[in-house]
Amino acid sequence: MAGRVEGKITVVAGAGTGVGRACMTLFGREGATVIGSARTQENLDETLRLAKAAGGDGFVVALDLAKPESAEALIEAVMDAYGRIDILVNSVGVGYSWLDKSPDSMGDIVNTTPEKWHEVMAINLDACFYMCRGVIPIMQKQGGGAIVNVGSISGYQGLPVAHTYTAAKGAMLNLTRSLCVTYATDNIRTNCIAPGVIDTPMVAAILPMFDDDDMADRLTPMKRPGTPEEMAYGCLYLGSDEASYCNGTVLTIDGGTTARQ
Secondary structure, eight states, rough: OOOTTTOOEEETTOSSSSSHHHHHHHHHHHEEEEEEEOHHHHHHHHHHHHHHTOOOOEEEEEEESEEEEEHHHHHHHHHHSSSOOOEEOOOOOOGGGGTTTTTTTTTOGGGGGGGHHHHHIIIIIIIHHHHHHHHHHHHHHHTTTEEEEEEOOOSSSOSSSOOHHHHHHHHHHHHHHHHHHHGGGGGGEEEEEESSSSSSSGGGGGGGGGSHHHHHHHTTTOOBBBBHHHHHHHHHHHGGGGTTTOOOOOOEESSTTGGGG
């Protein structure tokens, strides 16, 4: 039986860990040729190993996709190898764990410097912009494609901290809708998932809160974090032809967190 994305050339931006790694592995298992990129070569090598073990094929390129020239280099490498891009998954991002490398990057607006604002915006939003800007003309010429952005429920929730992060994710949600409106007639579908708290390195510092039953219940009715694989299945659906009438969709995958609001 053919996989759900059999033969699709799929680029996963942010494939080093977490949701991006799970997407690259799952898309490979479902028949896609997968090309991943992130900053750290060691992480990418492990992702590629997992994708190949699942039956996929492809390659990885270590790049900082928050820089436009890096996005251009990734797209060029894929086009040189395969001549087309059928699916783009934008999963580049940093969250609370970024504090370990960049103190004061997840604060409220008053306690966020312009430098930290631009830093987090570049990673969480600009990378998506650069990749979409480069891939959409390719999809137009080849007759279509699918873009799946990895957002967050923080894109439509207010938080007392991480204001740059929430602003970036909110922008990603509406960019998704705008790309849908503009490029639907080019047979390009653009959709987005909005995860809740997911068991990834990005939020490792807050995961111990689930050990307290009352706190776990406050975080989500299911009283557990989601898994990267659960997010990847959402991306797989939106990237596949099964979702041929999904366009501009924001698929919330949060265990019921936002159902209480």
